Amino acid sequence: xxxxxxxxxxxxxxxxxxxxxxxxxxxxxxxxxxxxxxxxxxxxxxxxxxxxxxxxxxxxxxxxxxxxxxxxxxxxxxxxxxxxxxxxxxxxxxxxxxxxxxxxxxxxxxxx
Amino acid sequence: xxxxxxxxxxxxxxxxxxxxxxxxxxxxxxxxxxxxxxxxxxxxxxxxxxxxxxxxxxxxxxxxxxxxxxxxxxxxxxxxxxxxxxxxxxxxxxxxxxxxxxxxxxxxxxxx
DNA sequence: TTCAACAGTTCCATTTATCCGAACTATGGA
DNA sequence: TCCATAGTTCGGATAAATGGAACTGTTGAA
Numbered sequence: 709x710x711x712x713x714x715x716x717x718x719x720x721x722x723x724x725x726x727x728x729x730x731x732x733x734x735x736x737x738x739x740x741x742x743x744x745x746x747x748x749x750x751x752x753x754x755x756x757x758x759x760x761x762x763x764x765x766x767x768x769x770x771x772x773x774x775x776x777x778x779x780x781x782x783x784x785x786x787x788x789x790x791x792x793x794x795x796x797x798x799x800x801x802x803x804x805x806x807x808x809x810x811x812x813x814x815x816x817x818x819x820x
Numbered sequence: 821x822x823x824x825x826x827x828x829x830x831x832x833x834x835x836x837x838x839x840x841x842x843x844x845x846x847x848x849x850x851x852x853x854x855x856x857x858x859x860x861x862x863x864x865x866x867x868x869x870x871x872x873x874x875x876x877x878x879x880x881x882x883x884x885x886x887x888x889x890x891x892x893x894x895x896x897x898x899x900x901x902x903x904x905x906x907x908x909x910x911x912x913x914x915x916x917x918x919x920x921x922x923x924x925x926x927x928x929x930x931x932x
Numbered sequence: 933t934t935c936a937a938c939a940g941t942t943c944c945a946t947t948t949a950t951c952c953g954a955a956c957t958a959t960g961g962a
Numbered sequence: 963t964c965c966a967t968a969g970t971t972c973g974g975a976t977a978a979a980t981g982g983a984a985c986t987g988t989t990g991a992a
Contacts, residue, residue, distance in 0.1 A: 722923045727842035731950095732835050751968060762952050767969055786959050786968055801923035803915065811834045811913035843979095863939060874981045879941055898988050899939055934992085941986070948979070956971070962964085 712774070712781055717796050720777035722804075725797070728776035729808060733761060734769050738778055738792065739812050742805065747782075747789035824886070824893055829908050832889035834916075837909070840888035841920060845873060846881050850890055850904065851924050854917065859894075859901035 729735045736756050741748050750770050754761060761769070770790065773779045777797065781790050794805050841847045848868050853860050862882050866873060873881075882902065885891045889909065893902050906917050 722920070722927050723842050723844050723847065726838045726847070726920070730835050730839035730842050735835065735838070749968080763969070764952055764954090764971085765950090767971085768951080770969085783959085783969090786961095786966090788969065801919070801926065803919040804923045807913070807915040807919040808834070808838070811916045814913065815834050861939075875940070876942080876981055876983090877979085879939095880979075880981095882940085895940090895988085897939095898937090936989105936991085938989085939987090941984105943984075944982095946980080948977100950977070951975085953974100954972085957969085959966105959968085961966085 712783070714774060714780055715777045717777070717793075717800060720797065720800060722801065724776040725778060725801075725804070728772050728778055731769070731772075732757075733765075734773055735808070735812055737769060738773055739809050741779055741790055742792040742794050742809055747784075747791045749787045749789065751787070824895070826886060826892055827889045829889070829905075829912060832909065832912060834913065836888040837890060837913075837916070840884050840890055843881070843884075844869075845877075846885055847920070847924055849881060850885055851921050853891055853902055854904040854906050854921055859896075859903045861899045861901065863899070 729738060733756050737753050740753070750766055753766060754763075770779070770781065770788075774781050777793060779790050779792055781788050783789075797805055841850060845868050849865050852865070862878055865878060866875075882891070882893065882900075886893050889905060891902050892905055893900050895901075909917055
């Protein structure tokens with residue numbers, strides 16, 4: 709299962725991004741990674757919004773985010789370090805990810 | 821089958837918007853409606869990107885867009901007039917739809 | 933009024949995708 | 963070597979997309 713394929717920036721599709729972020733768990737994971745200062749492991753999201761996520765589901769969610777081109781995952785020892793590809797994507801789709809991240813924050817703030 | 825329910829602006833969810841627009845046919849339909857000066861009928865999209873869309877599928881796509889809150893559909897005689905709810909949504913999720921519409925245009929321009 | 937044409941919707945069967953427990957792989961430490 | 967930890971893969975159950983056929987609702991013509 710090795711090298712963990714990531715799409716090239718030119719192969720990233722808008723539909724893939726929107727599909728990946730149309731899941732409440734995935735958009736929560738992604739906004740967290742995008743806003744974090746350092747890389748995040750998968751297991752850091754064993755719970756999302758106080759709801760436990762099974763490992764196999766978590767792995768699937770990370771795969772979807774990775775294949776959509778939203779995150780980059782690199783194995784570091786026993787764990788995986790995930791970082792966002794926001795800067796790259798912003799070159800191709802300017803303003804898209806900030807708008808989604810902002811919308812997610814606005815929605816989360818309202819849901820208190 | 822009457823009054824054709826539309827969600828209130830406060831019930832519109834980010835995930836619903838992203839899911840609705842994660843389909844290539846639906847995002848094409850939506851950007852067209854959003855950019856049109858007058859209301860568009862469903863049958864105006866019997867073909868999308870030179871690919872014919874079956875009526876039942878088209879009807880389903882419009883239902884998804886409607887229930888996500890992206891469009892408003894009103895019967896006018898024998899046909900349906902569809903308009904975008906961009907202005908309303910921009911009040912709730914500022915910049916979101918313009919960024920998506922812009923990204924879609926950029927991607928379409930590249931695919932020539 | 934009856935009938936035909938047209939725009940959309942609903943029904944339903946087939947295909948496809950999602951979810952998650954269980955088994956598996958890979959790395960690091962005792 | 964053996965065990966613990968982090969993720970992945972497999973496989974079966976459940977849910978959603980697809981599209982042809984039949985249906986509803988509205989208009990206009992005979």
